[in-house]
Amino acid sequence: MTAVSTGSVLILGAASDMGRAIARRYAEAGRALILAARTPERLETDAADLRLRFKADVRTAAFDALDTAGHAAFLDGLGALPDTVVCVVGLLGDQGKSQRDAAVARRVIDTNLTGPASILGEAANRMEARGSGTIIGVSSVAGERGRASNYVYGAAKAGLTAFLSGLRNRLSRAGVQVITVKPGFVRTRMTEGMALPGALTAEPDEVARAVLAAQATGRDVIYVRPVWRLIMLVIRSLPEAVFKRTKL
Numbered sequence: 001m002t003a004v005s006t007g008s009v010l011i012l013g014a015a016s017d018m019g020r021a022i023a024r025r026y027a028e029a030g031r032a033l034i035l036a037a038r039t040p041e042r043l044e045t046d047a048a049d050l051r052l053r054f055k056a057d058v059r060t061a062a063f064d065a066l067d068t069a070g071h072a073a074f075l076d077g078l079g080a081l082p083d084t085v086v087c088v089v090g091l092l093g094d095q096g097k098s099q100r101d102a103a104v105a106r107r108v109i110d111t112n113l114t115g116p117a118s119i120l121g122e123a124a125n126r127m128e129a130r131g132s133g134t135i136i137g138v139s140s141v142a143g144e145r146g147r148a149s150n151y152v153y154g155a156a157k158a159g160l161t162a163f164l165s166g167l168r169n170r171l172s173r174a175g176v177q178v179i180t181v182k183p184g185f186v187r188t189r190m191t192e193g194m195a196l197p198g199a200l201t202a203e204p205d206e207v208a209r210a211v212l213a214a215q216a217t218g219r220d221v222i223y224v225r226p227v228w229r230l231i232m233l234v235i236r237s238l239p240e241a242v243f244k245r246t247k248l
Contacts (some may be wrong), residue, residue, distance in 0.1 A: 007083025008032040017188035019088040021204035027056035036063035065115030098152040112156035
């Protein structure tokens with residue numbers, strides 16, 4: 001079991017609704033935080049609130065998931081390597097636009113896979129050398145089977161899920177914990193306007209509590225709402241001849 005009451009936490013994508021909720025839960029648990037996003041100015045209000053509300057040690061940093069050439073320097077610039085790295089970086093994108101414009105599709109893939117894999121790979125190498133740490137990647141149930149409605153996003157998340165799985169396998173004997181989070185639907189700005197089924201839709205704070213619980217109990221892969229495990233089992237089990245006739 002890994003304790004969650006000590007050690008610093010780097011949150012990549014900290015300006016997102018899930019990132020903000022995760023930051024709040026870690027601050028409440030007494031963890032020092034580094035909130036990172038493309039525009040760190042947007043994080044200052046949240047950082048001030050966490051300092052005031054929880055007397056948390058919080059600082060902000062500029063981080064661009066798409067600037068993979070700068071990822072090593074970004075980690076080196078933090079000073080001490082954080083004990084926990086949480087990657088909430090993501091872009092749902094628009095499937096129709098991705099089908100028509102390869103540049104749009106590439107941005108979705110780079111934001112959800114290339115960028116996260118780059119920064120988490122850099123963090124993994126450093127944690128492996130140190131012999132300790134936790135990497136938490138927020139992937140998606142969309143990565144479990146390609147669907148007509150969002151297969152570009154799903155393909156990127158499938159890649160991230162596989163990347164995290166391989167990283168976990170590689171680092172399992174190096175003292176580094178790797179957790180894959182599959183939230184399912186989450187009510188955030190990214191899904192605003194979508195008709196989401198209430199029973200299958202989590203709130204950002206629900207994701208945050210699940211992340212901390214997974215770290216505390218040493219889980220490898222979590223579905224924020226357990227019902228998603230059953231749903232995806234059924235979807236994965238459908239024969240291709242049947243699946244291609246669905247409207248998923």
